[in-house]
Amino acid sequence: MNSPTEDSTTERASRAGYWSKSLRIVGIVLSVWLFISLGCGILFRELLDAWFPNIGGAPFGFWMAQQGSIIGFLALLFLYRFLMNRLDKEYGFGEGDPS
Amino acid sequence: MNQDIWNFIFIGGSFALYIWIAIKSRAATTKEYYVASGGVSPFANGMATAADWMSAATFISMAGIIAASGYDASRFLMGWTGGFVLLTTLIVPYLRKFNKFTVTDFLGDRFYSNVARAVGVICAVFICMTYIMGQMRGVGLVFSRLFDIEIWLGVLIGASIVFFYAGLGGMKGITYTQVAQYCVMVFAYTIPAVFISMLLTGNVIPQLGLIGEFTKGDADPVPLLSKLNALNTELGFAKYTDGSIGKLDMFCITAALMCGTAGLPHVIVRFFTVKSVKAVRASACWTLLFIAVVYLTAPAIGAFARTNLISEVHNCQYSAAPEWFKNWEDRGLIAWVDKNGDGVMQHSAGAAFAGKPTYSGGRVEGGPRPVTNTLTENANEVFYERDILVMANPEMAGLPMWVIALVMAGCVAAALSTAAGLLLVLSTSISHDLMKKIVSPSMSDASEVAWARGASFCFLAIAAYFGINPPAEFVAKTVAFAFGLAASSFFPTILMGIFSKRINREGAIAGMVAGVGLTLGYIVYFQFMVEHKDYVFGISPEGIGFFGMLLNFAVANVFSAITPAPPQEIVDMVENIRNPTDAGSATH
DSSP: OOOTTTSOHHHHHHHHHHHHHHHHHHHHHHHHHHIIIIIIIIITHHHHHHHSOOBTTBOHHHHIIIIIHHHHHHHHHHHHHHHHHHHHHHHTTTTTOOO | OOHHHHHHHHHHHHHHHHHHHHHHTOOOSHHHHHHGGGOBOHHHHHHHHHHHHSOHIIIIIIHHHHHHHGGGGHHHHHHHHHHHHHIIIIIHHHHHHHTOSOHHHHHHHHTTOHHHHHHHHHHHHHHHHHHHHHHHHHHHHHHHHHHOOOHHHHHHHHHHHHIIIIITTHHHHHHHHHHHHHHHHHHHHHHHHHHHHHHHHSOSOHHHHTTSEEOOSSSOOEEHHHHHHHHHHHTTOOOTTSOOSOHHHHHHHHHHHHHHHTTOHHHHGGGGGBSSHHHHHHHHHHHHHHHHHHHHHHHHHHHHHHHHHHHHHTTEEGGGOOHHHHHHHHTTSEEEOOTTSSSEEOOOSSOSBSSSOOBOSOOOTTSOOOBOSOBOSSSOOEEEOTTHHHHHHHHHTTOOHHHHHHHHHHHHHHHHHHHHHHHHHHHHIIIIIIIIIIIOTTOOHHHHHHHHHHHHHHHHHHHHHHHHSOOHHHHHHHHHHHHHHHHHTHHHHHHHHHHOSSOOHHHHHHHHHHHHHHHHHHHHIIIIIOSOOOOGGGOOGGGHHHHHHHHHHHHHHHHHHHSOOOOHHHHHHHHHHTSOSOOOSOOO
């Protein structure tokens, strides 16, 4: 790795751009994560149980807490992987890495 | 063929497989021992991580806890899966790029301090020791029930097997045995669930059975959960879909379990075995997928087991009780006391008697095993140990004998795979973090591996001792601490080390000490020093790790702000781990 003094200005700008975009991806993923688990599963559970349609035979909030959030987590991880790999490609990072 | 022969075939067969894999993949260098040479495929690592993560407690106890507490048990379901989102987005891609052998390496290097390293070693050893004792106990229990041997012999057999492939084979040996163990576990968990789901709901997919309709018997089909709510209410329990834990406490416990999961060293190091940051992301997706198969089944098994148990036992004449009821009574995990003398078993809310059953003498012909416990005032006459629900499920549903044997092999696989992962962290903490990095930096590769093997032997001996003589109360109470400690030490400190360039040595150490101090103090105070449960704001010791974490963040930031910034090479290192390019293979 080059030390920052050897870094060209463009390279440093590219790193900063990559970092702020990856922070945005992490931010989006974690907001959804917070909402579906601690939000739907715990904080708003009674509201969801009462006002939302049942999932099959299960009240909505209860289902979110026991199964829905887990399915959501899984979808979020696949989304994170897709977005981060796309970002890597955009900036040409990790191109030659094995996967 | 009788049950014993089936058990022997399944357990013996799976052991032979694990040992064969271990012999095929013995480790010679530290790189093979610590990270399996860094060449594991994301798919295989996903299976191995899932097996590593799902312990005997998950496999044996979780469905029982769900059956007993309904909605309240969601904290484990969400906490233990949601943590993987934190782990994947915040921790492992960066630590993989950092490219060292252990989690403690990161603390020591990022905070340029052997004090931080030493704090890391202590936390890692404590977390892993707490966990591994429970695993050894689990192995011992399953063996003693299966083969009618003493628990100590069962623990020793389990410990020898683990030492054989984890102590000798290191990460390389562990990885491929864990892949095999995941396969055993997932079949053992889901196959009985499929049969029971078809029996109760007519749905062949158990995960959907939970939200399906109860169709057993001649009555009109009703949603399973409504049926269960009705049964629970009739017997004086809270509704299955409602909780009894306070909202704030539930929130804190779930958050602490999530953050604790993201800070557990034995899970993090599994991701050091893949080739690149891209592979880490792929592997994390596979891991959660493999875990979700089991975690989506667990709430279904819980609901099925509770429905089955109540409808088969409540208001049933003892003389007509199902066969499994008497089998588990013989093993001391079920008891019935005929309080009203009508010969019929009544089950309702509350404990049937004080404590666990102590039996006196043999049973009278056709009668129950008499117990000597002090009876309680309420009408409940039935005692059952929650842990039997998964193991007794196949018997309750009248499944063939090979399924029962498969479940037993699954229990053992769950315990062994987790024990092996923990043992690896314990032994590397000593050989790498303590000996190589602090005590004797000039140590050769070969003697480092020798230290690791020696340390794993010693830790396993200690774990086996506590597995045989469990400080029962102690273990149950300190499990919460393992997660609380991970949530208040490793998780926030690693997180700040990656996402902030300003956090320095002083801040990190002060933060860890404050976070762990608060968590430890609160747990010790309420678990060991006082009898009452007047928790501060209703936060139970299980959930205090969340506040320990917040305190760690706050203290670390304040101390870092008033002390000098970290040196330039540390800032460069942080820059470097944020760029996924060329993670290479792990080095010292």
